Amino acid sequence: MKFTLALLLPLAVDGYNVQKAASRRDLLKKGAAAAITVAAPGVAGAYDLPDLPYAFDALEPWIDAPTMKIHHDMHHQTYVTNVNKATEGKPAVDIVALQTDALAAGPGVRNSGGGHYNHAFFWDEMTPADKASKTKPSSSLQAKIDAAFGSTEGMKEKFAAAAAPGAVFGSGWCWVVVNGKDELEIVGTPNQDNPLMKGVKDEIKYPILGLDVWEHAYYLKYQNRRPEYVGNWWNVLNWDKVNENFDYVMKNHAGVPVRG
Amino acid sequence: MIRSLSRPVARALQKRAMSGASLPALPYAYDALEPTISSTIMEIHHTKHHQTYVTNLNAALEKAEAASKSGDASALIALAPAIKFNGGGHINHTLFWENLCPASESSPPTGALAAAIEADFGSFDAMKSQMSAQTVAVQGSGWGWLGYNPSSGSLEIATCSNQDPLAATTGLVPIVGIDVWEHAYYLDYKNVRPDYVGAIWDVIDWKCAERRFEAAK
Numbered sequence: 001m002k003f004t005l006a007l008l009l010p011l012a013v014d015g016y017n018v019q020k021a022a023s024r025r026d027l028l029k030k031g032a033a034a035a036i037t038v039a040a041p042g043v044a045g046a047y048d049l050p051d052l053p054y055a056f057d058a059l060e061p062w063i064d065a066p067t068m069k070i071h072h073d074m075h076h077q078t079y080v081t082n083v084n085k086a087t088e089g090k091p092a093v094d095i096v097a098l099q100t101d102a103l104a105a106g107p108g109v110r111n112s113g114g115g116h117y118n119h120a121f122f123w124d125e126m127t128p129a130d131k132a133s134k135t136k137p138s139s140s141l142q143a144k145i146d147a148a149f150g151s152t153e154g155m156k157e158k159f160a161a162a163a164a165p166g167a168v169f170g171s172g173w174c175w176v177v178v179n180g181k182d183e184l185e186i187v188g189t190p191n192q193d194n195p196l197m198k199g200v201k202d203e204i205k206y207p208i209l210g211l212d213v214w215e216h217a218y219y220l221k222y223q224n225r226r227p228e229y230v231g232n233w234w235n236v237l238n239w240d241k242v243n244e245n246f247d248y249v250m251k252n253h254a255g256v257p258v259r260g
Numbered sequence: 261m262i263r264s265l266s267r268p269v270a271r272a273l274q275k276r277a278m279s280g281a282s283l284p285a286l287p288y289a290y291d292a293l294e295p296t297i298s299s300t301i302m303e304i305h306h307t308k309h310h311q312t313y314v315t316n317l318n319a320a321l322e323k324a325e326a327a328s329k330s331g332d333a334s335a336l337i338a339l340a341p342a343i344k345f346n347g348g349g350h351i352n353h354t355l356f357w358e359n360l361c362p363a364s365e366s367s368p369p370t371g372a373l374a375a376a377i378e379a380d381f382g383s384f385d386a387m388k389s390q391m392s393a394q395t396v397a398v399q400g401s402g403w404g405w406l407g408y409n410p411s412s413g414s415l416e417i418a419t420c421s422n423q424d425p426l427a428a429t430t431g432l433v434p435i436v437g438i439d440v441w442e443h444a445y446y447l448d449y450k451n452v453r454p455d456y457v458g459a460i461w462d463v464i465d466w467k468c469a470e471r472r473f474e475a476a477k
Contacts, residue, residue, distance in 0.1 A: 107399070170401025171399075171400030220447070
């Protein structure tokens with residue numbers, strides 16, 4: 001199939017960045033707006049693309065290697081490039097702190113700053129399935145899960161409903177968050193918004209886990225079968241990290257720090 | 261007459277009469293738009309994505325009919341997002357298939373539409389450039405449209421998010437639509453949406469656009 005060949009080329013050819021730069025030149029001819037969405041090699045700035053903490057194929061078969069490579073090297077890289085452009089010349093701000101006033105800061109910070117945080121958060125909460133299966137919610141987190149959703153299964157069911165195509169609609173994320181009353185909630189946010197951004201929900205809420213349901217996150221393997229992707233994703237969720245996130249959020253009432 | 265049939269059959273017939281939407285056939289084969297859009301994308305886009313909008317729209321409409329009959333405003337309001345999303349999805353994709361054609365059959369607009377494009381944008385190329393830029397810039401999922409404004413009598417470019425339909429959302433009459441949900445291009449173009457939008461001009465059916473323009477003005 002056509003897309004498999006396109007994937008082999010960058011993996012096989014050294015100078016992958018050179019290849020992308022050539023096509024970027026072509027795109028620049030077609031219009032300035034086109035350049036914004038092309039993944040460029042890292043531009044010097046306040047934010048960096050963090051490396052994945054595992055190989056591209058580490059989350060197979062639940063999330064496929066080609067998706068992980070494109071998602072990280074192209075999509076996330078583009079958000080990093082663009083948030084650096086959007087914040088050029090401004091005082092350096094930690095990426096977590098950048099989320100709070102992202103709506104007021106304008107679409108560049110909102111979309112690309114949100115995109116950078118969301119993806120950095122996403123990579124770190126996942127781990128290969130054989131490791132993930134040995135992890136589980138801590139007793140304090142489990143107590144909160146049971147209080148809010150009845151059980152872990154109850155939480156997964158509500159999460160599935162909130163992440164379904166009709167609920168988050170086109171592109172967005174589905175989160176489990178700690179709210180202002182220290183209770184757990186499940187919330188969906190559109191595009192690259194997240195609940196740390198003032199104005200996105202009725203109050204700022206602190207994610208402890210989140211799932212990317214943009215089509216690019218699952219399309220190569222699942223096509224339109226988003227519910228299957230959502231159900232399978234629990235196989236690669238690292239509850240040790242989620243427990244850490246929960247402890248951090250409960251103690252600090254701040255967004256979980258991320259790399260990059 | 262219905263009463264004389266068995267209950268399940270009568271119910272099925274009644275159900276058939278209530279469901280309004282159906283998946284339209286494409287006016288061309290799945291591979292007709294290659295290499296611009298692959299047959300793989302066309303088949304999944306049509307038989308999976310568009311079909312799901314149709315199925316879910318009919319389910320929502322059935323519930324809405326029942327709610328309407330019993331005057332249940334609360335239920336109707338609760339159904340509104342599903343009707344907007346799935347109804348919009350059905351409307352948008354039906355318009356989309358119609359305004360695409362094999363590259364060999366695609367030629368620039370002529371007549372009144374060509375004149376209107378020149379009057380409102382300066383040139384055909386200028387219109388395509390502006391529409392490409394605005395369509396590529398859609399955040400997340402949505403559509404880019406060339407539309408006709410019946411109040412001003414001029415053509416405009418607009419974008420809508422998710423499956424919000426152009427006419428109901430903006431009052432513009434759809435002339436040409438471009439789907440920029442990732443499912444419309446991802447298997448072929450990955451995240452390089454500008455390549456997809458740049459290429460799709462090769463398969464736009466301007467004859468269809470001319471017919472829509474004639475009907476609108």
